Amino acid sequence: MTRTFFPLFAAGLCPICGVEPLALIDRAKGSIVFWCPGCGLVWNSPPSGNEVNSFDGLEQTSPLGVTLPDRGEVAGIQGVFELPAGAWEEELAVLVQRGLLLPG
Numbered sequence: 001m002t003r004t005f006f007p008l009f010a011a012g013l014c015p016i017c018g019v020e021p022l023a024l025i026d027r028a029k030g031s032i033v034f035w036c037p038g039c040g041l042v043w044n045s046p047p048s049g050n051e052v053n054s055f056d057g058l059e060q061t062s063p064l065g066v067t068l069p070d071r072g073e074v075a076g077i078q079g080v081f082e083l084p085a086g087a088w089e090e091e092l093a094v095l096v097q098r099g100l101l102l103p104g
């Protein structure tokens with residue numbers, strides 16, 4: 001039985017994987033970061049999908065970890081949408097195992 005990560009929001013497009021990066025909250029900064037569950041790269045704003053302009057993963061950008069945002073916290077993000085429950089469950093479980101995704 002794996003935990004379901006919910007709700008889950010995404011915006012933009014990863015220039016490497018062509019998937020929509022997830023919106024997460026950097027615990028230390030309190031700001032939203034966009035993490036690609038495919039390649040693990042992180043952006044400060046939703047990537048356009050045209051240009052590879054990030055080379056960092058969460059270990060570099062958010063060493064104190066991230067949490068999942070609620071609906072209000074992502075309301076102002078251009079193009080943000082909610083993913084169906086159960087999306088990227090295995091990838092998010094790996095973040096939990098690595099101590100990077102923390103509850104609330």
Ligand SMILES: [Zn+2]
Pocket residue numbers: 014015016017018019036037038039040041
């Ligand atoms: Zn990617």
